[in-house]
Amino acid sequence: MGVKLSPLVKSRKIYLSTLSNKVIAFDANNLLYQFLALVRMPDGTLFKDNRGRITSHLLGASLRLTRLMADYQIKPILVFDGTPNILKMEALQERKVQRTKALKEWEEEIKRGDLRKAFSKAVVSATLSRELVKDSVDMFKLMGLPVIFAPEDAEAQASYMCERNDVWAVATQDYDALLYGSPKIIRYVTIHGTDFLPSKKIIKPLIPELISLDTLLKDLGLTREQLIDLAILVGTDFNRGIPGIGPKKAYNLIKTYGRIEGIPFNKINSKIENLNLIREIFLSPKIAKEYSISFRKPQIDKLIEFYRDRDFS
Numbered sequence: 313m314g315v316k317l318s319p320l321v322k323s324r325k326i327y328l329s330t331l332s333n334k335v336i337a338f339d340a341n342n343l344l345y346q347f348l349a350l351v352r353m354p355d356g357t358l359f360k361d362n363r364g365r366i367t368s369h370l371l372g373a374s375l376r377l378t379r380l381m382a383d384y385q386i387k388p389i390l391v392f393d394g395t396p397n398i399l400k401m402e403a404l405q406e407r408k409v410q411r412t413k414a415l416k417e418w419e420e421e422i423k424r425g426d427l428r429k430a431f432s433k434a435v436v437s438a439t440l441s442r443e444l445v446k447d448s449v450d451m452f453k454l455m456g457l458p459v460i461f462a463p464e465d466a467e468a469q470a471s472y473m474c475e476r477n478d479v480w481a482v483a484t485q486d487y488d489a490l491l492y493g494s495p496k497i498i499r500y501v502t503i504h505g506t507d508f509l510p511s512k513k514i515i516k517p518l519i520p521e522l523i524s525l526d527t528l529l530k531d532l533g534l535t536r537e538q539l540i541d542l543a544i545l546v547g548t549d550f551n552r553g554i555p556g557i558g559p560k561k562a563y564n565l566i567k568t569y570g571r572i573e574g575i576p577f578n579k580i581n582s583k584i585e586n587l588n589l590i591r592e593i594f595l596s597p598k599i600a601k602e603y604s605i606s607f608r609k610p611q612i613d614k615l616i617e618f619y620r621d622r623d624f625s
Contacts, residue, residue, distance in 0.1 A: 314486025315543040319559045321487065322531060323521035328384045334480040336501065337470035340390040341440060342484050344448055347372025348438035355427045356418055356434025361623040369444055370451055370622065379503050389458045389479060389605060391466040392445065397593060399550040399586060411437050454615040456608040468492045468597035478605055490525050491540050491594045497523050534566065540594045542566045550590045554580045
């Protein structure tokens with residue numbers, strides 16, 4: 313998910329101690345997908361309790377957030393996606409097809425006995441159901457953490473909260489929050505994190521990165537509106553993008569012509585459907601202006617009961 317801006321973005325490596333006593337809004341769906349992808353047995357099987365309920369996401373999220381709070385005094389807020397914008401449905405359907413394909417390939421590799429390949433396929437097959445979201449919300453609330461449901465995109469909601477200085481930064485793997493106007497995003501808010509690259513079948517260490525929107529725009533010599541146009545050329549969750557145009561080519565086009573309408577047709581040979589509507593999604597997204605950020609004491613007894621019910625040791 314998310315727009316591919318990596319070649320253009322300069323990040324600054326930071327220590328987690330930098331975030332001490334700061335309120336950070338986590339893209340909760342993004343966070344849970346990470347654990348559903350990676351917290352698995354060697355053959356790629358998800359962890360489950362004795363009733364067959366998936367627990368990989370709960371194991372990963374509870375351990376990471378507890379460590380971030382206890383060791384670094386970070387204050388997490390969990391922001392969940394709401395109902396997706398209709399323009400996002402095509403991208404979501406494509407991802408569903410990819411996950412179904414990966415699940416079938418995982419089963420085939422299991423039969424062959426190739427556990428390494430099986431794990432690489434399992435990572436791509438991760439699915440976050442309503443039931444898994446509900447379990448996560450229940451756990452986060454028992455931990456005393458604020459949970460917020462966005463009307464549409466969690467990153468849009470979290471970005472609005474960051475603009476209002478209600479949170480210090482948005483924690484997400486994607487760059488979309490920059491398009492939504494978040495002044496700061498942090499990637500890889502993890503203790504000893506790793507990222508599995510299925511295509512290369514390698515695991516790389518992750519170090520927290522801080523990205524400032526103002527610094528990015530200054531470095532690129534663009535306005536936020538131009539950054540959005542650049543992203544639309546490359547492709548977002550709301551449009552496919554122009555074939556053959558990556559981040560660097562898109563940057564050169566926007567830098568030269570100012571905006572998409574200024575680009576000669578023979579440079580892109582394509583028309584972008586719903587252009588102004590996509591711009592509006594990023595510039596004026598659906599967000600909840602009223603929300604509660606209230607950290608409470610963990611309900612220890614109920615939390616222990618929750619964990620025991622799911623066979624946590």
